[in-house]
Amino acid sequence: MxxxxxxxxxxxxxxxxxxxxxxxxxxxxxxxxxxxxxxxxxxxxxxxxxxxxxxxxxxxxxxxxxxxxxxxxxxxxxxxxxxxxxxxxxxxxxxxxxxxxxxxxxxxxxxxxxxxxxxxxxxxxxxxxxxxxxxxxxxxxxxxxxxxxxxxxxxxxxxxxxxxxxxxxxxxxxxxxxxxxxxxxxxxDLWCVEDSFTTMSNREVALRIYVEPENIDKVQHAMDSLKRSMKWDEEVYGREYDLDIFMIVAVNDFNMGAMENKGLNIFNSSCVLAKAETATDAAHQRVEAVVAHEYFHNWSGNRVTCRDWFQLSLKEGFTVFRDSEFSADTHSRVVKRIEDVAYLRTHQFAEDAGPMAHPVRPDAYME
Known part of the structure; x- marks a missing residue:
């Protein structure tokens, strides 16, 4: 660094x-x-x-x-x-x-x-x-x-x-x-579910989620989650979406959970597809959280980005905090806090006690 x-x-x-x-x-x-x-x-x-x-x-x-x-x-x-x-x-x-x-x-x-x-x-x-x-x-x-x-x-x-x-x-x-x-x-060759969102300045934004045809019945929850995220970011942070269109694409072969590309988020299908008949409550909450996280990156990561990759924790840490607050406001703050602490104990503490331990923001790295 x-x-x-x-x-x-x-x-x-x-x-x-x-x-x-x-x-x-x-x-x-x-x-x-x-x-x-x-x-x-x-x-x-x-x-x-x-x-x-x-x-x-x-x-x-x-x-x-x-x-x-x-x-x-x-x-x-x-x-x-x-x-x-x-x-x-x-x-x-x-x-x-x-x-x-x-x-x-x-x-x-x-x-x-x-x-x-x-x-x-x-x-x-x-x-x-x-x-x-x-x-x-x-x-x-x-x-x-x-x-x-x-x-x-x-x-x-x-x-x-x-x-x-x-x-x-x-x-x-x-x-x-x-x-x-x-x-x-x-x-x-993708099918699309369309909706719209009216911003706080009364500007209409087109919302589109693209999927392969067999998944078209599994995207409504993601669309509803996106609209809730946009409204929450306006009310809590005063951040209004800045393009005329916001798109999500579900991809079966994807080496990350989701990616916040400006105006065109690309998701692993597992992080955006869910319907009540086939997905658990936990799966629905995961879709909502991931959709919110990637949307929130529009300001905390995209418009305001990092100087170098040593600052990765700044854009990701802040956006994780934002999506956690969104989930807490949308559901139960107490339950969300318990879930976060349980995850820290089972995942983060284990990593910090093992050979993969590292600072949140390292000073150097090896290729």
């Missing part, structure tokens, strides 16, 4: 275009960049993170770069800017269909989806993949229309259309700066 240094460069705008195919995907990225005024004088080399990427094309401003103009390793792309403000254009080929690590862009069944926290975005394109580099994202997704009729990304939808060969595209714009770990993309 003591070795932290501010980034040499910042990314003001990120423009992404995805061309999704069954045996590969193409990612075109345009990064509008500038020298970080807090990083000192001069123009140091620009070092972009990137793993498992096949570089097809690279430009700096309007100049095509050949192999002698940059350095490429298994983990970084390095080039030399010539001015304080510049644009980097790149095209890469990736393979979501064979991505079994479930980091970056991958396929879950017949669906494309992403997981970028903590460092998955570098498996999508070359980027400054660190939480203190925040950028405005515009994302265009193109895919075969019959297999992938639903194309989603962060922010608000601004355009869509058809292409030759049975393909179609959609463009999403996120007006709020965010770090790369909050990027999300979903493409698939």
């Amino acid at each position: 003591k070795d932290y240094q501010v980034p040499d460069y910042l990314i003001d705008e990120t423009h992404l275009t995805f061309e999704l195919f069954e045996d590969h995907s193409l990612v075109h990225a345009q990064l509008v960049m500038r020298r970080n005024p807090e990083a000192g004088a001069g123009l140091p080399k620009l070092v972009l993170d990137g793993q498992q990427l096949e570089l097809l094309h690279l430009k700096l401003d309007d100049r095509e770069l050949g192999e002698g103009d940059y350095s490429l390793t298994d983990s970084h792309l390095t080039l030399q800017p010539t001015q304080e403000r510049f644009v980097v254009d790149s095209s890469v080929r990736i393979h979501p269909e064979s991505n079994t690590a479930l980091e970056g862009l991958y396929k879950s069944g017949k669906m494309f989806c992403t997981q970028c926290e903590a460092e998955g975005f570098r498996k999508i394109t070359f980027y400054l993949d660190r939480p203190d580099v925040m950028s405005k994202f515009t994302t265009t997704v193109s895919a075969e229309q019959h297999a992938y009729p639903v194309l989603l990304s962060n922010g608000n939808p601004i355009a869509s259309g058809s292409e030759e060969g049975g393909r179609h595209w959609a463009t999403w714009e996120d007006p709020f700066k965010k770090p790369a770990y909050l990027f999300a993309l979903v493409a698939g």
